Amino acid sequence: MERKGTATPYILHPLEAAAIVGTMTDDQEIIAAAMLHDVIEDASVAVEQLQQIFGERIAALVAAETENKRENLPAADTWQVRKEEAIGALCDADLPVKMIALADKLSNIRAIYRDYHQIGDRLWDRFNQKDKAKHGWYYQSVVDATKELAAYPAWQEYDCLVRDIFGQSELNIKK
Template sequence: MAENAHPAPSPAAILDRAIVFATEAHRGAFRKGTQIPYILHPLEAAAIAATITVDYEVLAAAVLHDVIEDTAVTEAELREVFGSRVAELVCAESENKRADLPAGDTWRIRKQETLDALLEEDRRDVKILVLADKLSNIRSIHRDFRALGEALWERFNMKDPDQI
């Protein structure tokens, strides 16, 4: 090996970078109505995904899945830092929040679009990301419902628990 040559980064290096990147992007954010740092949700989603795949780019995308949707990070930035595949996976899992409209007005549309896209999606990797994200959210709602009961629904854009 040449004196100035560097060994290739390990496959896990992309996951390490994603954890640092997402932690910084979500710094100061908390889960709705709680003091739980938001970063714990994408980390839980990645842990869930890791029970299904060992593909480090998919796991990195799981950690990053909300950075475009909920922070100032852009698709171009993700593509530059993590490559095309990770950026595409994150984009496939991101909702169009329609920033020009109140979130409560778009909730049903966004959820229906997610379901429609999932039904049409052929890529297993995207399905893993959506599953991991939704399962993490369901776990969080379950924990909070046990503690708060019906009052839990007040923190959501869609207040009707029958719709959630």
């Protein structure tokens, strides 16, 4: 399994997300949840399975980071509503959930940064949402929703990468 549109092994993403969370907390359950953050969404693992194997707290943290994919509809058609729901939930989330979300998005934005500087705007063709400005809105919304983490270098790096990739004009565009 590879990251979307690349030859990068997928396993590196959850490993990186867990390592990023490890820079913000030494709570092993939060770090474990970061490692598992995509399993409900992408591997068809049920919350109940996570509860049985890893316990209630880890399962709840993973579930909090899981989008309703609306499998019966094309992903491109549901992108906007899924991201709006994710941002709404993130704004109301507690710190461990925000740490996991930030780590996930920092891992993603690092990959986007690397690829964007190699292939430019063709990068956006690999995603369900092709509009760079909409990605800018989403990633800036994550910056805003996780401001409680602004003292952490991970948040500062994320904020810097978002501004570098999208520039101010892209970030001022509303959904």
